[in-house]
Amino acid sequence: MEDRILLAHGSGGKLGHDLIEKNFVPALGNPILNKLDDSAVFELCGRLAFTTDSYTVSPIFFPGGDIGKLAVCGTVNDLAMNGATPLYLSLSFIIEEGLPVTELEKIVNSIYQAADEAGVKIVTGDTKVVNQGTADKLFINTSGVGIVPAGVDISGANAMPGDKVILSGSLGDHGIAVLSKRQGFEFNVPIESDCAPLNRLVADILATSDNLHCLRDPTRGGLATTLNEFARQSQVGIRIDEASLPINEAVLAACELLGFDPLYVANEGKLVAVVAPPDADKVLASMKQNRYGTKASIIGEVVSEHPGKVVMKTYLGSSRIVDMLVGELLPRIC
Amino acid sequence: MKFIDEYRNQELGKKLVDRIHHQSTKPIKLMEFCGGHTVAIFKHGLRQLLPQTIKMLSGPGCPVCVTANSDLDKAIALAHLPNVIITTFGDMLRVPGSYSSLQLAKAEGSDVRVVYSAQDAVFIARDNPDKSVIFIGIGFETTAPTIAASIQQAEQEGIDNYYVLSLHKLCPPIMKALLDLGEVRLDGIICPGHVSAIIGSHPYKFIPDDYGIACVVSGFEPLDILLSVDRLVNQIETEQPKVEIAYRRGVKPEGNQPALKLMDNVFEICEANWRGIGPVPLSGLRLNQKYQRFDAENSFDIDPGPSREPEGCICGSILRGVSTPLDCKLFGKACTPVCPVGPCMVSSEASCATYYHYGADYGG
Amino acid sequence: MCLAIPALVKSIEGQQAVVEIGGVTRQASIQLTPEVKVGDYVLLHTGYAINVIDPVEAEETLKLLRELSEVY
Numbered sequence: 126m127e128d129r130i131l132l133a134h135g136s137g138g139k140l141g142h143d144l145i146e147k148n149f150v151p152a153l154g155n156p157i158l159n160k161l162d163d164s165a166v167f168e169l170c171g172r173l174a175f176t177t178d179s180y181t182v183s184p185i186f187f188p189g190g191d192i193g194k195l196a197v198c199g200t201v202n203d204l205a206m207n208g209a210t211p212l213y214l215s216l217s218f219i220i221e222e223g224l225p226v227t228e229l230e231k232i233v234n235s236i237y238q239a240a241d242e243a244g245v246k247i248v249t250g251d252t253k254v255v256n257q258g259t260a261d262k263l264f265i266n267t268s269g270v271g272i273v274p275a276g277v278d279i280s281g282a283n284a285m286p287g288d289k290v291i292l293s294g295s296l297g298d299h300g301i302a303v304l305s306k307r308q309g310f311e312f313n314v315p316i317e318s319d320c321a322p323l324n325r326l327v328a329d330i331l332a333t334s335d336n337l338h339c340l341r342d343p344t345r346g347g348l349a350t351t352l353n354e355f356a357r358q359s360q361v362g363i364r365i366d367e368a369s370l371p372i373n374e375a376v377l378a379a380c381e382l383l384g385f386d387p388l389y390v391a392n393e394g395k396l397v398a399v400v401a402p403p404d405a406d407k408v409l410a411s412m413k414q415n416r417y418g419t420k421a422s423i424i425g426e427v428v429s430e431h432p433g434k435v436v437m438k439t440y441l442g443s444s445r446i447v448d449m450l451v452g453e454l455l456p457r458i459c
Numbered sequence: 460m461k462f463i464d465e466y467r468n469q470e471l472g473k474k475l476v477d478r479i480h481h482q483s484t485k486p487i488k489l490m491e492f493c494g495g496h497t498v499a500i501f502k503h504g505l506r507q508l509l510p511q512t513i514k515m516l517s518g519p520g521c522p523v524c525v526t527a528n529s530d531l532d533k534a535i536a537l538a539h540l541p542n543v544i545i546t547t548f549g550d551m552l553r554v555p556g557s558y559s560s561l562q563l564a565k566a567e568g569s570d571v572r573v574v575y576s577a578q579d580a581v582f583i584a585r586d587n588p589d590k591s592v593i594f595i596g597i598g599f600e601t602t603a604p605t606i607a608a609s610i611q612q613a614e615q616e617g618i619d620n621y622y623v624l625s626l627h628k629l630c631p632p633i634m635k636a637l638l639d640l641g642e643v644r645l646d647g648i649i650c651p652g653h654v655s656a657i658i659g660s661h662p663y664k665f666i667p668d669d670y671g672i673a674c675v676v677s678g679f680e681p682l683d684i685l686l687s688v689d690r691l692v693n694q695i696e697t698e699q700p701k702v703e704i705a706y707r708r709g710v711k712p713e714g715n716q717p718a719l720k721l722m723d724n725v726f727e728i729c730e731a732n733w734r735g736i737g738p739v740p741l742s743g744l745r746l747n748q749k750y751q752r753f754d755a756e757n758s759f760d761i762d763p764g765p766s767r768e769p770e771g772c773i774c775g776s777i778l779r780g781v782s783t784p785l786d787c788k789l790f791g792k793a794c795t796p797v798c799p800v801g802p803c804m805v806s807s808e809a810s811c812a813t814y815y816h817y818g819a820d821y822g823g
Numbered sequence: 824m825c826l827a828i829p830a831l832v833k834s835i836e837g838q839q840a841v842v843e844i845g846g847v848t849r850q851a852s853i854q855l856t857p858e859v860k861v862g863d864y865v866l867l868h869t870g871y872a873i874n875v876i877d878p879v880e881a882e883e884t885l886k887l888l889r890e891l892s893e894v895y
Contacts, residue, residue: 312847378845381826441469441472441473441503442469442473442508445503446818451795451816452553457826458868460844463829471892474892576852578870602868605871612838656866656874686887708876711877717857
């Protein structure tokens with residue numbers, strides 16, 4: 126009979142303590158976490174970056190990753206997108222009663238691997254268990270703190286006309302990989318989620334240029350939404366070139382099948398950097414040296430025309446607006 | 460991707476545009492009937508490449524947009540029934556009916572599931588024998604045969620908890636009704652490519668024969684559409700309107716006979732209620748006598764209440780090609796994709812959403 | 824309306840086929856195209872093959888496109 130998570134695991138009693146001491150601490154342990162106090166106590170000096178995110182992806186296991194890896198990378202990346210060096214994460218589980226323990230163990234292992242790669246420590250956590258049917262297998266929340274080095278000022282409001290827009294790699298891998306496993310859509314794609322911690326890629330960029338103006342990872346809503354955010358925050362126009370967008374053939378094919386536009390499909394291991402023109406080429410070169418930036422390319426530039434709007438030059442040389450995502454990305458028949 | 464990439468060739472596209480510019484000497488109005496063509500035209504920015512002499516209008520070929528509120532209200536009423544799973548294409552989820560939407564019904568606790576295929580709905584019925592699984596059947600002749608196939612599959616596999624709410628509509632009758640309204644003087648029509656894959660090209664013969672309007676059956680890639688515009692301009696400039704198939708790799712003049720036969724086995728033609736146009740005889744499909752037990756409308760007792768249309772919404776006249784979204788007082792203000800008033804702002808291929816999404820300023 | 828894309832038929836079992844486009848594979852029903860063979864390309868619409876693509880006509884169309892674009 127398979128071991129499953131029970132309501133009792135979340136009630137603060139012996140079962141819960143066993144779970145922490147036998148499953149979580151051995152995998153994630155460090156001097157701060159191991160104390161198992163009510164809060165994690167540590168010293169930090171400097172400008173702090175602080176972020177939080179909740180992860181509800183379904184299915185919880187998908188090609189290239191799982192909800193655990195996502196929960197670490199997503200929060201690490203949010204810190205990195207402001208130029209911060211990520212340091213410590215909190216980890217909260219809301220587990221649906223009945224989740225097999227082996228699945229939880231796999232996810233905890235993924236969390237360990239991702240945290241180890243990113244160089245962050247899980248220093249505090251919480252576990253709740255809810256009745257069957259009230260959570261979709263597992264929800265995770267992670268909050269994170271990091272330190273922003275002196276002199277680093279990255280914001281969506283900093284884009285200036287003339288800046289170049291650089292994308293770190295192919296679009297849509299994560300969204301399509303996850304959707305391919307969702308009930309009702311099953312199709313097989315030779316694509317894995319691109320879920321990855323990008324803090325070292327960001328550090329490489331910062332080491333190359335003092336003129337990084339904007340940085341964001343195009344997650345839900347895709348590249349289109351991120352670029353629109355920059356355009357609105359900075360009150361500039363952005364022009365991109367359809368022919369320069371890196372997209373894997375399988376992602377294109379899946380998008381054609383479902384009626385999606387790859388510009389709106391989520392990514393979890395990509396970033397968009399807006400850089401002053403003199404530094405664009407060297408930033409690009411440095412990104413290509415990093416394993417998560419090998420396919421980086423300049424996809425467009427910032428302009429003073431049409432402030433707040435993003436315009437794309439199509440394959441045929443015409444132009445069209447690229448709007449933000451509205452609502453959910455739903456497959457269509459038309 | 461084979462049979463796609465070749466029809467996106469930039470070089471050929473530019474040359475074809477040049478050719479159209481050279482050929483087109485007089486002002487003409489072309490309508491792309493099909494919503495899929497509207498999306499493709501806007502997505503590739505084709506309108507701005509065409510000469511000033513050519514004015515493009517979008518037609519009512521969007522099955523979501525032409526679904527009347529009274530029909531949508533039926534779907535929502537079914538969603539409120541106990542022990543029911545509503546299965547629907549994604550297109551319908553956010554469309555506002557008279558009082559609610561399938562998305563709202565879902566948020567209120569109804570089991571509403573988006574499926575990619577009617578076959579998936581049959582599988583859901585098979586896996587949930589204690590529930591009634593109702594499929595919201597929208598779409599024209601491209602989709603209707605797939606729903607007919609799903610019903611036959613349910614019959615063959617002895618699945619007795621699968622139902623269809625048939626809101627299917629037919630293209631040639633509505634094209635005729637539109638032309639008979641005489642509100643817009645058209646010179647040419649870009650005919651729907653995938654509807655024609657099923658019905659062939661013969662059903663459009665009345666358009667050049669009775670109305671003198673040029674017709675080309677078009678594919679959906681940029682080169683397909685440009686080729687179709689080129690062929691239409693040629694027909695119009697030489698005053699030789701006819702039905703021509705430009706999408707020869709996908710459409711035969713006689714259509715897909717097995718698909719037509721399957722549709723005939725399961726459906727019968729009836730009057731349908733078209734938003735913005737009203738009831739049009741012999742323009743819809745309902746399940747025939749033999750398949751009555753799969754008909755959701757007859758199998759469940761529902762009272763959707765009186766239907767009502769949103770005030771100020773001119774979806775109807777936009778669908779008929781009489782107005783554009785820019786003529787609507789609500790467009791971009793009270794009616795946006797975030798809070799749509801009418802279906803033309805919700806459906807991904809409808810005029811208003813397309814204009815808003817791709818930028819009316821850029822002319823598509 | 825009517826999103827349908829060209830997909831290659833990789834295998835057939837009864838009324839179901841496995842089709843492939845750009846490396847993506849999916850189950851599809853061939854109830855509407857019973858004459859289809861492995862190696863054919865079909866138009867895939869909502870999980871059903873709605874027509875078999877004619878590769879000869881496809882090539883003819885490309886040829887026509889090239890010819891037309893030479894004229895001006």
